[in-house]
Amino acid sequence: MTTRTKFVLLTAMLVSLAVLPACWTYSLHPLYEDDDQHLTYDPALEGTWQQTGNECQTCRLLISGDSRAQQYTLQLIDLQKAKCNCGSADGPEIKFEGHLVQLGSHRFLDAVSQSDAEGMDAIPAHNIFKITAEGDSLSLMALSDDWLYHTPEAEQARLGECMDGDFVFTATTEVLQDFVQNHAEDEGVFPSPGDDDEWHRAGKSGDSK
Numbered sequence: 001m002t003t004r005t006k007f008v009l010l011t012a013m014l015v016s017l018a019v020l021p022a023c024w025t026y027s028l029h030p031l032y033e034d035d036d037q038h039l040t041y042d043p044a045l046e047g048t049w050q051q052t053g054n055e056c057q058t059c060r061l062l063i064s065g066d067s068r069a070q071q072y073t074l075q076l077i078d079l080q081k082a083k084c085n086c087g088s089a090d091g092p093e094i095k096f097e098g099h100l101v102q103l104g105s106h107r108f109l110d111a112v113s114q115s116d117a118e119g120m121d122a123i124p125a126h127n128i129f130k131i132t133a134e135g136d137s138l139s140l141m142a143l144s145d146d147w148l149y150h151t152p153e154a155e156q157a158r159l160g161e162c163m164d165g166d167f168v169f170t171a172t173t174e175v176l177q178d179f180v181q182n183h184a185e186d187e188g189v190f191p192s193p194g195d196d197d198e199w200h201r202a203g204k205s206g207d208s209k
Contacts, residue, residue, distance in 0.1 A: 025143045027126040027160075027169035031101045031110040031176055038177070040102040041070045042133065049138055049199035060202055063098075072098040074111060100131070103181040107131050109140065125168075128180060130190045136201035139193040143167075143180075147188045 032039050049061040065072040074096045096111040109129045130141040148156065148167040156162075159179060160169040169176060183189040 025128070025145050025148060025167045025169065027128060027171075027176060029169070029171070029173050029176060030099070030112075030126050031108055031128055031173065031180070032099055033173055036101070038101050038103055039070045040100050040107070041065065041067045042100060042107075043067065044133055045072065045100070045131075045138070048202040050202040052198045052200050061199060070099065072100070072109075073114075074098050096127075101177075103177055104184070106181065106184040108180055128169075128176075130180070130184060132193075138199040138201075139197055140199075141190045141193055141197060144189055144191055 043065065045063050046065050047063060049063065051059050051061075060077050062075045062077065063072055095114045097114055098109050098111045101108045101110060107130075109131045111127045111129065112125065128143055132139045145167050148159070149162060151159075158175070159171050160167060162168075171179070180189075
């Protein structure tokens with residue numbers, strides 16, 4: 001599967017970027033342990049979200065959750081049937097299971113494809129996003145592959161390795177947690193959200209029908 005295809009399958013579910021990057025970043029280990037004290041749940045994330053900064057105003061991100069299990073299900077649909085490549089009109093539904101992790105004052109989403117998504121060759125690994133939600137606005141920022149590719153060799157080796165055009169985190173959950181927490185405010189690692197990273201709750205003022 002090409003790098004571009006990998007990116008479309010993942011970001012179609014979670015974020016839409018103006019320009020597709022050269023590679024993607026994902027982790028072999030989750031951002032949380034079983035019964036991790038950092039796992040949290042925010043019911044405000046549940047609902048239907050619409051992108052605000054690009055021409056694909058027909059895409060909707062559906063987030064449902066289970067507060068007792070502290071997990072979410074994320075699914076993207078296109079109201080005009082694949083017009084914006086944010087869903088497949090003919091293929092199986094692509095869904096991701098997500099867990100919200102609170103590290104210090106920042107929150108991160110660990111999203112992994114469910115079995116039906118793997119049937120479409122989506123990456124069965126952990127995809128890490130910095131997440132912010134305020135009122136009816138939602139932002140999801142992916143790790144910068146460019147920063148990871150150009151970080152000093154010793155640091156890169158501690159975190160993971162470049163494989164087939166992607167950066168694969170092989171670090172343990174503990175190391176991964178320390179890394180994202182320490183770099184949460186580093187715009188080189190988590191770039192500031194642009195218009196194409198923003199969602200707003202569908203049905204609110206400014207929503208296009």
